[in-house]
Amino acid sequence: MGKGGESVRRKPIERHQTLREKILETIRDAILRGALKPGERVSEPELAERFGISRTPIREAFRQLESEGYLEVIPRKGAVVASLSERDVVEFYAIKSILEGHAARIAAERLSDRDIERLEAINAKLQQIAADGDVKSFFRVHDEFHDLFIKASGNDKLAELITQLVLKFNRLRLASLSQPGRMEISVQEHRKIIEAFRQHDGERAENLVRRTATIGAEVLIHSLAQEQGKKTPAPLGAVDV
Template sequence: MSVDMTTNSFGVQNRTLWEQVFAHLREEILANRLAPGTEINEVAFARSLGVSRGPLREALGRLAAEGLVTITPRRGAVVTKLTRTEFLEAYQVREALESLAVKLAVPRLDDERRAHLHALSDEMVECAQSGDVAEFFAVNRRFHDVFVQGSGNARLQEMHSQLMAQMGRLMNTSHELRGGLEQSIAEHQAILAAVDAGDAERAARLLEEHIEVPQRVLDSAEGDVLFDDEPDPPDTTD
């Protein structure tokens, strides 16, 4: 499936041209305006963006490194689809990264960051009460990001960012995996209580259990709701 994008006019920015193209395409993919399986025709996309194919190719290479596009012979760049197995594996890696982030972050959290966590917890309650599921999970993501950023580990932050970019498109619609929002709120509040007590090990253990909930659902038939299509088979033509 090809997409004919409208012309995008880039403003003056302190970024190279390929970085501007990369940022634009990344946003389109994460917002699902470029859906999984979309073929990115270099000639058409370069023309629509008003750039040469060189910057576009550099941007596509960076997107491929993040797992957002897959580059194959003859077919070129295609917006990546995650299979059910790949998404489950990504959840397992996320659990490991965020557990480590909590252990590193809790001793480093100052009063301002703790207050921010409490404010985010309160926001989740408000979103649940108003039935705003999309905003609930946006706030949920920010809650988890406090630990990742508070870890002080740049490599962990980079790996987590790339992983969440790959998972993000599905996570925005994956509340089927989590179940009731009230249970999720209770789990976050338990994590927060352990943080307030300065118990990094307990906070990390509770966070692991929290992340394992959708994994268990995903590992059952109920998780299939997110994966209607398997990825296209590789091009093996000569």
């Protein structure tokens, strides 16, 4: 794995995590930090030696990381870091905005006062996490916010589709939240969504949730373009609309 492999091996790991979780977190973190670049091979033998295990749990971890969009497993070559394309970003967030927007429209008529209070509490927690700069914790709690209103829609099939979609594209979502100022923008957008829910305004709730997805896509596309030396307009979230 060369220089990227060294970065992976030096990553400190918490003891309480399971071995599989250690492997998953180590590789995810190395990719998100740029220690492992798109197209770079991730070596099974080096990971097996580092963790003192057989290759079977490593291959299982590779399969999960492939399903999340971090790796691509190529026959007779092994696992390599998957590339991120603008098309991937556009297509994922387009679908996400439609599904979650529809869930928000339905949920606006079903959320109780207690649900609204829970959303406010979650968003207050997100504000503190954003101030601390903890992207991983923000990512986890951010999911709690969206899961609450998606489940409140009462449409189990819709919730299942959204879950399957976001799991497959966790890398895109985490990469977007990792961009400077993105967590703070998310907290601001959540406040507007909560107010729409409080007013039981399904149309506005849907539009705001879809706007949030659009911001996520634009922030990530802007970042990808900068990495490639291209010029793009400032993301929508860079201004208060």
